[in-house]
Amino acid sequence: MAGLTDQPVIQAMRYAAQGGKRLRGFLVLESARMLGVAETRAISAAAAVEALHAYSLVHDDMPCMDDDALRRGLPTVHVKWDEATAVLAGDALQTLAFEMLTDPALGAGDTRIALVAGLAKASGAEGMVLGQALDIAAETAAQPLTLGQITELQAGKTGALIRFSAEAGAILAGADRAPLRAYATALGLAFQIWDDVLDVTGDAALTGKAVGKDAAAGKATFVSLLGLDEARARATDLVRQAEAALSPYGAAAQNLIDCARFVIARQS
Amino acid sequence: MAGLTDQPVIQAMRYAAQGGKRLRGFLVLESARMLGVAETRAISAAAAVEALHAYSLVHDDMPCMDDDALRRGLPTVHVKWDEATAVLAGDALQTLAFEMLTDPALGAGDTRIALVAGLAKASGAEGMVLGQALDIAAETAAQPLTLGQITELQAGKTGALIRFSAEAGAILAGADRAPLRAYATALGLAFQIWDDVLDVTGDAALTGKAVGKDAAAGKATFVSLLGLDEARARATDLVRQAEAALSPYGAAAQNLIDCARFVIARQS
Secondary structure (H helix, E strand, O other), X not given: OOOOOOOHHHXXXXXXXXXXXXXXXXXXXXXXXXXXXXXXXXXXXXXXXXXXXXXXXXXXXXXXXXXOOEEOOEEOHHHHOOXXXXXXXXXXXXXXXXXXXXXXXXXXXXXXXHHHHHHHHHHOOOOHHHHHHHHHHHHOOOOOOOHHHHHHHHHHHHHHHHHHHHHHHHHHHOOOOHHHHHHHHHHHHHHHHHHHHHHHHOOHXXXXXXXXXXXXXOOOOHHHHHOHHHHHHHHHXXXXXXXXXXXXXXXXXXXXXXXXXXXXXXXX | OOOOOOOHHHHHHXXXXXXXXXXXXXXXXXXXXXXXXXXXXXXXXXXXXXXXXXXXXXXXOOOOOXXXXXXXXXXXXXXXXXXXXXXXXXXXXXXXXXXXXXXXXXXXXXXXXXHHHHHHHHHOOOOHHXXXXXXXXXXXXXOOOOHHHHHHHHHHHHHHHHHHHHHHHHHHHOOOOXXXXXXXXXXXXXXXXXXXXXXXXXOHHHHOOOXXXXXXXXXXXXXXXXXXXXXXXHHHHHHHHHHHHOHHHXXXXXXXXXXXXXXXXXOO
């Protein structure tokens, strides 16, 4: 039997937390910076949302869920190790995310508890997990999803955590959350629409995951419902809305605005 | 597509949280009561440890883990629904556990953060998940586990959460955690030894789960390593140690002492 620290589950946690765009961690750090919070104070919250996101990918990739063999250009955890390791590594990454939010550097107990509450609400059965459950239910539904249903699904599956990531800066600063929430709501939807665009137009070598999968599965997506041109137009409009939401912050919001523009320029 | 609140994942969460002995929730409430903390203040912490425990059972029962079809006398979640629902319901129960620890009734922000930190440490890759990983690794190990290894495995897999549950009362009361920690460490080990005894001597109709499973799998247990009589004697000795640890509290500790005695009297 291997020792404590060289258990496959520990290696798999580290593996799953590597790579990716770090969009969510960036949103935490940049929303904090915009509101005058130092990176040294915000860094554990950024690490927490990335750990939470990594857990969700490990579980979503499992054979009983989306059954993906490739993630960020590498074999998924259940392929590289096995399903038991994928369950446990995902479980422990979720725990780690909440543990990171107890870091005293984040601020007073009440601030840290507000972060814990926000992350829990974004990721649990009212947020990310609900979105994933709706996504799986849609696969066996008699009718393809409507645009309203896909939008609702996305708001949970990817939107809630993106929204929390941007709001985290306001929580750390003790500032009004509304502008960052409006920004991130538009950003999150644009992000998902663009993911659907890339599933049709993308290059697996660039995206680091299988492409054409949704279309092959006959799954309703923003592109299948709107067409490519209209999907692109909506994403562009959402990015404009995201920018407008940050107008109160003037030039300090430039990095977040650039991030929104990146979302609909990216090839991966 | 079903609506939001009637999703199978929500039903499965409720299902998985029902039944059981409620040992961990009892330890929270009773350690709190012993130290003068009202049940109304402690109840969310008791619910949190039970939700955390329920999540661990749902995932541990999955085919890629312990592959159990029966739990608390009922079909396990992946049998009653499917594996995807089991992954998601377990994930959301873990999230719910941390969310419950944000309840303002538990006390000041610092108190709640101490509970979040304690639950994370008990349940993550340094605690419960590590124990489960060691348990799975043992199944394919060339040699059966030694007594030291089984004890270490148990300290993580079931011991850590039992320890945190008892310590939670001291966290809520702002009291010394050491006596409750010593009590729960002995109690947790006695509990696991007795589980191994019941796996040999128990009745599936009473335990609500399959019996004789470990022996059939040739798995090393406290009983296979010590024999039935010595395993019973050690459990009895541990219960005496648990009682002694609570001597500072006199008669106020009677319910916790009764609980320790119950652990080695129980038939399920």
